[in-house]
Each structure stands twice: as C-alpha cells, then as structure tokens.
Amino acid sequence: MFILSDVYRMLIGIGDRVLSTSMKKAVKWDHPAGPKYVHFWSPVMKSSLVMAGIGDLMRPAEKLSLNQSISLAATGLIWSRYCMVIIPKNYFLGLVNFALGLTGLQQLIRIAHYHHTHPKELTKN
Amino acid sequence: MASLLARGLSQLKSKEMRDYLTSTVSNKIFDLLKFANWGLPLAALADLKKDPEIISPKMTVALCFYSMLFMRFALQVKPKNRLLFACHFANECAQLMQLARFLNHKYGTPKPMKQYQVPSDLVQSK
Numbered sequence: 001m002f003i004l005s006d007v008y009r010m011l012i013g014i015g016d017r018v019l020s021t022s023m024k025k026a027v028k029w030d031h032p033a034g035p036k037y038v039h040f041w042s043p044v045m046k047s048s049l050v051m052a053g054i055g056d057l058m059r060p061a062e063k064l065s066l067n068q069s070i071s072l073a074a075t076g077l078i079w080s081r082y083c084m085v086i087i088p089k090n091y092f093l094g095l096v097n098f099a100l101g102l103t104g105l106q107q108l109i110r111i112a113h114y115h116h117t118h119p120k121e122l123t124k125n
Numbered sequence: 126m127a128s129l130l131a132r133g134l135s136q137l138k139s140k141e142m143r144d145y146l147t148s149t150v151s152n153k154i155f156d157l158l159k160f161a162n163w164g165l166p167l168a169a170l171a172d173l174k175k176d177p178e179i180i181s182p183k184m185t186v187a188l189c190f191y192s193m194l195f196m197r198f199a200l201q202v203k204p205k206n207r208l209l210f211a212c213h214f215a216n217e218c219a220q221l222m223q224l225a226r227f228l229n230h231k232y233g234t235p236k237p238m239k240q241y242q243v244p245s246d247l248v249q250s251k
Contacts, residue, residue, distance in 0.1 A: 041194075041198075042194075042195070042198060045190070045191050045194050045195070046191065048187045048190065048191060049184070049187050049188065049191055051187070052181075052183040052184045052186075052187035052188075053184065055183045056181050056183060056184060059181060063178055063179055063181070064179065064181070065168070065172055065175075065179040065180070065181070067167075067168035067169075067171045067172050068165070068168045068169065068172065068181075068184070070164070070168065071164030071165045071167070071168040072164075072165070074161070074164050075161050075162055075164050075165065078158060078161045079158075079161065082158050082161075
C-alpha cells in the first residue's frame with residue numbers, strides 16, 4: 001500500500017512539472033475535485049462497480065441476486081442525490097452513482113420480468 | 126445485556142427520535158446517509174445461505190477492491206470516518222466469503238476433505 005502511495009505521488013509530481021499551464025486548465029489539474037485530491041478517486045473506484053454491473057448483463061436472469069440488486073440500486077440513487085448538496089459539488093461522483101443506481105434497477109427489472117414469465121419455478125433468488 | 130437493549134429500544138421509540146425523523150432539518154439527510162452504504166454488506170450476509178449459483182464473480186471481485194480502497198479512504202480523510210471503515214470492513218469480509226463459496230462451487234471437487242490421520246509412530250500408546 002505504501003508503494004502505491006509513492007507511485008501516485010511520483011505521477012502527480014511528473015504531471016505538475018511536465019504539463020503547461022494551459023494544459024492544466026484544460027484538464028482541470030488543480031480543481032478541488034481533481035486528480036490531486038481524494039474527492040476525485042472515489043468515483044473512479046465506484047465506476048469499477050458500474051462496469052461489473054454492465055458485464056453482468058450477459059448473465060441469465062435467474063442467476064441474479066435480489067438482495068444485492070436492491071442494495072446497489074438504493075445506495076446508488078441515495079448517493080446521487082447526496083452528491084448534489086455537498087461542498088464541493090462532485091458531479092463526477094453523482095454521475096457514477098446514478099449509473100450504479102440504474103445498473104441496480106435494470107437487474108431488479110430483469111429479476112421481476114423473469115418471475116413474471118416463469119411463475120411456477122422455484123428460483124434461487 | 127437485556128436492560129441495555131431495552132434502554133436502546135426505548136430511546137429509539139422516544140418522542141425525540143420520532144420528532145427528529147419527521148422533521149425537515151437540513152442536515153438530517155447527512156445523518157441518515159451515513160447508513161446508506163450498509164445495504165451492501167447486509168445483502169451479502171443474507172445471501173450467504175442461498176445457492177452459490179447466484180453469486181456474480183465480476184461484481185464480487187469489484188466489491189472486494191472497492192471495499193479495500195474505501196477502508197483506507199475512510200481512515201485517511203479528516204475527520205476519520207470510522208463508521209464508513211466498519212461498513213467497508215464488513216463488506217470486505219462478506220465479499221471474500223462469497224468469493225470463496227463461488228470458487229468452491231465452480232472449481233472445487235465434490236469429494237469431502239480427507240481427515241488428517243496422525244501417523245501411528247508419533248502416537249505413544251501406553
């Protein structure tokens with residue numbers, strides 16, 4: 001974990017030296033919700049959840065977990081409302097959480113559709 | 126222990142709590158949102174008894190990495206967010222359990238584990 005911190009700090013130092021001022025303005029290098037601050041990296045991690053959810057589109061509907069879909073949808077939608085009121089406003093986090101909420105919702109809809117079309121089967125979820 | 130629980134429940138049912146939950150204080154959303162992330166570990170714990178077929182490997186691995194990073198994040202922000210740390214610690218444990226069940230189900234053998242037999246020359250019988 002300490003090695004990763006050093007790699008990160010080295011990359012930030014390189015970025016500070018190499019990028020010109022106009023490039024920094026374009027990329028928003030010094031913004032309080034930018035790559036130098038911690039508010040930036042948490043939505044990057046949450047987007048990995050969104051990508052896992054998109055990757056799950058290929059799974060058959062009977063193999064989805066109902067509990068996990070409900071909790072993902074709830075946490076995604078609640079956080080996307082929360083992100084709009086905190087200071088600094090973190091639109092990136094809001095977008096990622098909204099996408100997570102939508103992922104959870106699509107899983108729930110698929111489970112509901114499966115239950116609707118196969119009413120008599122005893123499913124695992 | 127029972128009196129502690131009784132006192133805790135009576136505090137939850139008290140008038141102050143009911144007033145707080147129905148009020149429209151502007152900071153209330155932050156106080157309630159601290160518990161929003163608990164859905165994930167509780168869902169994983171509820172799924173422990175179910176069929177391992179419903180475990181999705183991509184989501185489980187992604188949640189393991191996510192919880193590891195957020196455990197560190199919760200302790201590095203000022204002020205330290207120990208509730209978030211506890212939530213993600215619980216989630217990490219639950220997801221690792223689900224991952225183990227999934228791997229066992231997919232790649233494990235149906236044979237039970239062999240009992241380890243103590244070699245007879247080690248045992249000294251009187």
